[in-house]
Amino acid sequence: MKPIVSEGAEARIYRTELYGRRILVKRREPKRYRIKELDSSIREYRTRREATALARARSSGASVPRLVGVGRYDLYIEEIKGKTLSSALGIGSGATREAGVQLAILHNAGIAHGDFTPANLILSGKRVYVIDFGLSSLTTGSEERALDLLLMKRQLSRAEYSSFIRAYRSNAAEGNETLARLREVEERGRYQKRTLSNI
Ligand SMILES: Nc1ncnc2c1ncn2[C@@H]1O[C@H](COP(=O)(O)OP(=O)(O)O)[C@@H](O)[C@H]1O
Ligand SMILES: [Mg+2]
Missing domain, CATH: 1.10.510.10 (Transferase(Phosphotransferase) domain 1)
Structure with missing residues (x-):
């Protein structure tokens, strides 16, 4: 996948295209210092929690990026210019x-x-x-x-x-x-x- 926009404490953000639209992928990468099983469940849990909260926030009228899709450890989201x-x-x-x-x-x-x-x-x-x-x-x-x-x-x-x-x-x-x-x-x-x- 394409250029990295950010490499944060928790996730890497990539830029990609989905159905011809430019979007960001937020991927929670493995953390070696955690036990493997625990690590994957934490990444999966946080990804799901982020997706749920984004959807609820958006339907409540908050300004949040549009959620385009969800994978096990990935979120596909609208890029906010700013x-x-x-x-x-x-x-x-x-x-x-x-x-x-x-x-x-x-x-x-x-x-x-x-x-x-x-x-x-x-x-x-x-x-x-x-x-x-x-x-x-x-x-x-x-x-x-x-x-x-x-x-x-x-x-x-x-x-x-x-x-x-x-x-x-x-x-x-x-x-x-x-x-x-x-x-x-x-x-x-x-x-x-x-x-x-x-x-
Ligand atoms: N939807 C977005 N639009 C534009 N920039 C974003 C978006 N999501 C993340 N970023 C950029 O990537 C950085 C890290 O993303 P973030 O979701 O905060 O992950 P982390 O958990 O690693 O802090 C943000 O501080 C911001 O600069
Ligand atoms: Mg952050």
Whole structure:
């Protein structure tokens, strides 16, 4: 298969053609450090989970790439033309706001992303697309939702996070509950740090 677009921690992304359409293949490659049987079931499970979450996200109106097909360890997906928020120099407040709206749509549909970071968000024109759903969960509570927020809080500047969270809060059905949980999670983190530094 054709040129590699990206070689991530988890998967390799290739460019190919299907029925004359240019698309991407996301292939989860074997990891040698895992026991073979366990490795193939993890790759298979994450591939299926990503496909299911992508389909649910799309039907909920979130901006995600179209899913074209699924193999055992492969996803065939639409290529989004744009730049990841992690590679964009100085993320504009329009993009962070849009990221907040997208996360609210996902949470409202019962999807927690599991790895909601700027590297998994693609800015395309004015839209922000969410990718990389391999760690998502569909039976979610406020803890999983709060962890999605925490990842963004850690990676965005104060100003960026503030426009992100404002948009999230005004679009998320259970925003107040999730933000309360976020404070709890952060408090737990601070407590553990204090305790550990006293040992
Ligand atoms: N649908 C897509 N359109 C455009 N670029 C993509 C798409 N899917 C993945 N990529 C690119 O490939 C990279 C890795 O893909 P990702 O799904 O995040 O896999 P990984 O699990 O390895 O992080 C992304 O950060 C992005 O640059
Ligand atoms: Mg990724």
